[in-house]
Amino acid sequence: MYNGGKILIGIIVFLLFAAFPFYNNIGKVSAKPEPKLNTPVIQQLAEKKCVEPKDFMKAEHMQMLNDWRDSAIREGKRTYINSEGKPFYISLQNTCMNCHSNKKEFCDKCHTYAAVKPYCWTCHIEPKEKRS
Amino acid sequence: MLEKALVGTKKYWTWVFFLFAVIGVGAVAYMQQFNYGLGLTGLSRDVSWGLYIGQFTFLVGVAASAVMLVIPYYLHDFKKFGKIVILGEFLAVSAVTMCILFIFVDMGQPMRIMNVMLHPTPNSVMFWDSAVLGGYLMLNIIIGWATLHADKKGVSPAPWVKPLIYLSIPWAVSIHTVTAFLYAGLPGRHFWLSAVMAARFLASAFAGGPALLIILALIVRKFTKFDPGREPIQAIGKIVTYAMIANVFLLLLEVFTAVYSNIPGHMHPFKYLYLGLEGHGKLVPLMWTSSILAIVSLILLIFPALRKNENTLALACIALFISLWIDKGFGLVIGGFVPNPFERVMEYWPTLPETLITIGVWAIGFLVLTVLYKVAVSVREETEGVELEH
Amino acid sequence: MSMDRRDFLKLAGLSTVGMGAGWVLSRPGDILEASQFLQTKELLNAKQWAMVVDIRKFKTVEDYKKVIDACHKIHNVPDLGNPKDEVKWIWSDSFDHAFPGQESEYMPEEMKHKQFVLLCNHCENPPCVRVCPTKATFKRKDGITMQDLHRCIGCRYCMAACPFGARSFNYRDPRPFVKEPNAEYPTRMIGVVEKCTFCEERLAKGLMPACVEASNGALIFGDITDTNSEVRKVLADNYTIRRKSELGTRPSVYYILDIPGGDGNA
Structure with a gap:
């Protein structure tokens, strides 16, 4: 093999670089994110339910928001009928955030943990939050 | 073959690093624009396209002009273009690269560029423009690379290359026609609403592109051992001459229609560009520079004695290139927006960051061109004296 | 088994495609199946929304201001303070600029300088779309020329295509220039094109557009395909003009002119 030594060194340097996030985080514990649901609006709900079951929302809320967006803007359909037949007005700012008025304790908790940066809030106005 | 671009003289590396430095400055300016928004440019609500889209339009022409070498060589068996046709194809690759970059830097939301493919919209000319440009880039990379590789080995190119070459001819015409349609189909933009727009685009392309190629061929001859030859350069000179005459003719047709019909909407952009309108005339000196250079280049080109002298030919090509650059890379776009839909004159002038980004993109284009030409020239130097097989 | 480089690459390519296809096929089905999207019950419905601007009823500066402010406030339209970066949905301009080519030097001075309310025409045949x-940017079933700002790439082709100068581009971040944001409506971000939406979000709730509501009857709004609608009645009773109708875009905004010397209702 020509330049075998150099190639080996190159591979090792690359592996060290690529594996940086792993060995850098060894032994560090990140607390499991627990989004808070204790907003005044939610507390007053008779039945503490989101538009769809919790597990579904956890896994699919991003896809659902996309569907809501397309339905409201592109088709002008602003009512969502959930799996129980209940209607909801489609609006991120006025429906979702009406209940989840604690963006920092709700949205940001998991998004920060998962290092995702949805850019909803460059346009949509986040609810005013009291420092808790 | 790319490894040939990694060995070179001191001069070569100085040039390459100079280009990198210019690109670096452009990149810094672009990051600023990316963060602040296009407000960093001179663009406004009234003149919403400017230098970037002008450069894009001009460079589509440069890219299309490769066909002026391909047609004589492959369709008419004009052997003398054999060694030089690769320079045209690689110039096209570099030009299309710049086109794509100019579109990119002009976008308000560049991260969403894939939306054009994710939501294909056949009724938008811009959709077709992106499709034909991408196709043309691929065609020229494949054709240029395959023929050059065959030359290097002293064999004729693979049989599948020929059909691609024939395909590239109408394709070249299509890229500039579609680019003209980008402008020529808009209601209420009188300056652009012209049936000869595509024809004029092609004429100016077939003058400007080959003129640049002559300049490049002379540079290649000066700095390398590869001589494209006197005769091919003279032949391209004739192409440039006819195309430039056609281009000026078509421009004068536009002027006649606008001025003789006396329709204000059609006259105003010409008035703004060449005389100034309502006391605004930022582009007047530029447009007259373009006109004078066009006349100078035509004089130098039309008289055979002057055209046959390579020094005056080079001078003619430089004058012509600058003339067309001003006319198409600047005046054409701005003239469509001034006066605005309210018959108000709102002027445009590029800002410093906008200019730096523009120069940066040109530097990327020149870098691509330098690398490709280095490869081509190195192969040509190796096969000096060997008859080409294709 | 020996394999040359070419075969290896072919196989590697094939297996990549296979993996991709497997991933697509193995994805869980659409769990949202049971759920549906409906049009809001209260939704005001139309085939083509249209507006008539009764310019006779615009008399004082205040008449224009209240209409413009009503729109710009609820839609978080920024005030950038310079004409270069300006964003506007509804504004006013004089006759000779609103209807270029229609003015004559001998027309009543009052008319020549009369301000006209301008906004997106929601053309039936929109070049921007x-x-x-x-x-x-697309045409909705109710005739509104709408834009999906989540999708806009900011190429500004629509601005070149619009003969009415109705579109504004966000040359910079508009958020800091929205003085009192309406928390029920989004702002926009850098690099997208925006314009009037005929208040589709209000129509969905059964409300008239904000400008119409604030205009005190000077702006009339309705479905132009409905022969019984108020807009149709107004159009039947008054001489109206549209901006640049010769371009064939079929604007949906009509203007009742003030005819000085006439009784105004002729």
């Missing part, structure tokens, strides 16, 4: 490369 024709040119958009991503369908970010």
Whole structure:
């Protein structure tokens, strides 16, 4: 093999670089994110339910928001009928955030943990939050 | 073959690093624009396209002009273009690269560029423009690379290359026609609403592109051992001459229609560009520079004695290139927006960051061109004296 | 088994495609199946919304201001303070600029300088929709020329195509320039094109557009395909003009002119 030594060194340097996030985080514990649901609006709900079951929302809320967006803007359909037949007005700012008025304790908790940066809030106005 | 671009003289590396430095400055300016928004440019609500889209339009022409070498060589068996046709194809690759970059830097939301493919919209000319440009880039990379590789080995190119070459001819015409349609189909933009727009685009392309190629061929001859030859350069000179005459003719047709019909909407952009309108005339000196250079280049080109002298030919090509650059890379776009839909004159002038980004993109284009030409020239130097097989 | 480089690459390519296809096929089905999207019950419905501007009823500066402010406030339209970066949905301009080519030097001075309320025409045949490369701007079933700002790539082709100067581009971040944001409506971000939406979000709730509501009867709004609608009645009773109708875009905004010397209702 020509330049075998150099190639080996190159591979090792690359592996060290690529594996940086792993060995850098060894032994560090990140607390499991627990989004808070204790907003005044939610507390007053008779039945503490989101538009769809919790597990579904956890896994699919991003896809659902996309569907809501397309339905409201592109088709002008602003009512969502959930799996129980209940209607909801489609609006991120006025429906979702009406209940989840604690963006920092709700949205940001998991998004920060998962290092995702949805850019909803460059346009949509986040609810005013009291420092808790 | 790319490894040939990694060995070179001191001069070569100085040039390459100079280009990198210019690109670096452009990149810094672009990051600023990316963060602040296009407000960093001179663009406004009234003149919403400017230098970037002008450069894009001009460079589509440069890219299309490769066909002026391909047609004589492959369709008419004009052997003398054999060694030089690769320079045209690689110039096209570099030009299309710049086109794509100019579109990119002009976008308000560049991260969403894939939306054009994710939501294909056949009724938008811009959709077709992106499709034909991408196709043309691929065609020229494949054709240029395959023929050059065959030359290097002293064999004729693979049989599948020929059909691609024939395909590239109408394709070249299509890229500039579609680019003209980008402008020529808009209601209420009188300056652009012209049936000869595509024809004029092609004429100016077939003058400007080959003129640049002559300049490049002379540079290649000066700095390398590869001589494209006197005769091919003279032949391209004739192409440039006819195309430039056609281009000026078509421009004068536009002027006649606008001025003789006396329709204000059609006259105003010409008035703004060449005389100034309502006391605004930022582009007047530029447009007259373009006109004078066009006349100078035509004089130098039309008289055979002057055209046959390579020094005056080079001078003619430089004058012509600058003339067309001003006319198409600047005046054409701005003239469509001034006066605005309210018959108000709102002027445009590029800002410093906008200019730096523009120069940066040109530097990327020149870098691509330098690398490709280095490869081509190195192969040509190796096969000096060997008859080409294709 | 020996394999040359070419075969290896072919196989590697094939297996990549296979993996991709497997991933697509193995994805869980659409769990949203049971759920549906409905049009809001209260939704005001139409085939083509249209507006008539009764310019006779615009008399004082205040008449224009209240209409413009009503729109710009609820839609978080920024005030950038310079004409270069300006964003506007509804504004006013004088006759000779609103209807260039229609003015004459001998017409009543009052008319020549009369301010006209200008906004997106929601054309029946909109060039902006024709040119958009991503369908970010599109025609809705109710005739509104709408834009999906999540999809806009900011190429500004629509601005070149619009003969009415109705479109504004966000040359910079508008958020800091919205003085009192309406928390029920979004702002926009850098690099997208925006314009009037005929208040589709209000129509969905059964409300008239904000400008119409604030205009005190000077703006009339309705479905132009409905022969019994108020807009149709107004159009039947008054002489109206549209901006640049010769371009064939079929604007949906009509203007009742003030005819000085006439009784105003002729």
